[in-house]
Amino acid sequence: MKPFKKIAIMFLAAIALAGCTVKAVGDPNRPITINANVVVDIRGLKQTATSIEDMVAQGAVK
Amino acid sequence: MKHFRTTLFSLGLVVLAAMPLCRAADYDFKELTPEIKKALQDRQTRYAQIQELKREGVIGENNKGYVTDLKNSSSASSLTVAENQDRRTIYKNLATQNKLGGNGLLEVQRAFAEVQRDKAATGDMVQSSSGDWKKKS
DSSP: OHHHHHHHHHHHHHHHHHHHOOOOOOOOTTTOOOOOOOOOOOOOOOOHHHHHHHHHHOOOOO | OOOHHHHHHHHHHHHHHHHHHOOOOOOSSOOHHHHHHHHHHHHHHHHHHHHHHHHHHHEEEEESEEEEEEEEEEHHHHHHHHHHHHHHHHHHHHHHHTTTOTTTTHHHHHHHHHHHHHHHOOEEEETTTTTTEEEEE
16 A cells, blocks of 8 residues: 555544534524534543542531 | 654554543533532532431432432431432533533433442442442442
């Protein structure tokens, strides 16, 4: 495989992995609605939940 | 040598692109409203009572991130209702402030339920994700 082709494939794979921003241009009087799926990172949520629960426990009235 | 450099460069691109995926997303309160502050403070105030009721097996942590009155105790009932209202305030605000979408509240509840199960003391009643209640061992 030619080096350029290889880089191009890897770059496209990288974009597919990381996601990309889509910019929509249209008539301001007829706004475009884009329905997007929100991906929730459960690991991040668990970290937040842990710190909130720690805070509740540590600040508890004895 | 040229082939090696190309491969290295390509790998670098993939690693750079994948970096945000390796870090857990940062969810937090963007604004600590009086409603959230009150919910947190009230939870701190009743924390010891909640722990006591858990030790006695009167209440348990369910799989939705809330406490359940397992023995229909009148003394635990009002405390359970108040605790769950405050938890809901916290969950709802986390979901909306972080723009977690339509299923955001459910995801927040699921995460808190898992954390409550992890934090439960030995002997506390906990509900598994499948719905079974058991004493934490």
